[in-house]
Amino acid sequence: MTRVLVIEDDPIIGEMLTLYLTEEQFDVQRVESAREGKFALDSYQPDILLLDLMLPDASGTELCAEFRQLTAIPIIVISMKPSVTVRIQAISSGADDFLVKPFSMQELKVRMDAVLRRTSSAKPLAVVYKNEDSTIATEVQQGLTLDLERRTIVLDGEHIETTFSEYEIMRLFYQHPNRVFSREELINAVRGIDSFINDRAIDVHVTNLRRKLEKNPKEPQFIKTVWGVGYKFIR
Template identity: 85%
Template sequence: MTRVLVVEDDPIIGEMLTLYLTEENFDVQRVETAREGKLALGIYNPDILLLDLMLPDANGTELCAEFRQLTAVPIIVISMKPSVTVRIQAISNGADDFLVKPFSMQELKVRMEAVLRRATSLSPAAKPAKALHAHGEAMPDIDQGLSLDLERRTIVLNGEHIETTFSEYEIMKLFFHHPNRVFSREELINAVRGIDSFINDRAIDVHVTNLRRKLEKNPKEPQYIKTVWGVGYKFMNP
């Protein structure tokens, strides 16, 4: 049974989420503060996190970054703020999706299932838990170059593990499987979020910028992720 951690202080919304998701065969635990949420991550070990951005002890999109540092599970933000700026900030800080209150419970379920599918697509049971070259062959000795560690869901650069957000890793996974192929921003949006989820061109650009900062010696002259002007991006592994 999928475990859902709900961090929501509004008693009405919190109860609605708990009742609906329980009826849909999810295992649900709800807490009301950021502190309780962080403690529950280790104790409850959720598969997905529903996070309100306005809590009694913390608020703002920085909450996404704080929770992302503690867990790699998908995070869906549920917020009263409809601002596009807030949405982009939340996604850039590690959220995997964003829903504005009030929202359809059925839509929430569909989005949860979408991010969970992507989160489990590279589970160790499904694929070998080894680092890969860009073309997919296993690497017995990772000292130089860029590769993926499927078990830890990290990028390995010259033997060093580079931590990424869920979405950054999904973008790199797509690039690795299709080196030298040019991807439009729309293709990257659909691959990372799913067609029904919120994200836009600007958010993709932010993810690529963050990846370049983590991977490139000179992000302004990238060697791995190239911009194809007027189209999108492509990955090259020198």
């Protein structure tokens, strides 16, 4: 059963979320503060996080960035603030989707299913070595590869932690080396057509990936910009 952590201090909205998601066969734990949420990440080990940006002990899009530093699971922000600026800031801070209150519970479930489906649909990426005795599948230890169980990028044997969206972009690149992806293609691959994200958020994710992976982010060797089109990955 999928575990959902709801961080929401409004008792009415919190209770509605808990009841609805429980009826939809999710395992739900709800807390009312950022402090309790951080504790629950470790004790409850959720599969997805629903995060209100206005909590009694913290508020703002920097709150999303804090939780992104603590976990790589999908984060859906739920907020009273409808401004485009707040949405962009939340996505750029690591959120995987954004819903403005009040919202449809059915839409919430569809968006949750979408990010969870993308999380669980990762296929093993391995190099197969053959010898006379057996065929052995193993992950490459040198260079750049992916750890599917931990959902991290492995660079020269070192695990590089990423956000959900950074990992999904890198997984797409890795599966299609040398292919040029437009920003629109990356948006659709990471979010789904219905989710909120724009070109700027994609650029932010690529910039963050370069900082984590490239020896010199200003002269990237892995993720190249194709001017006027988008990006491509050089393996």
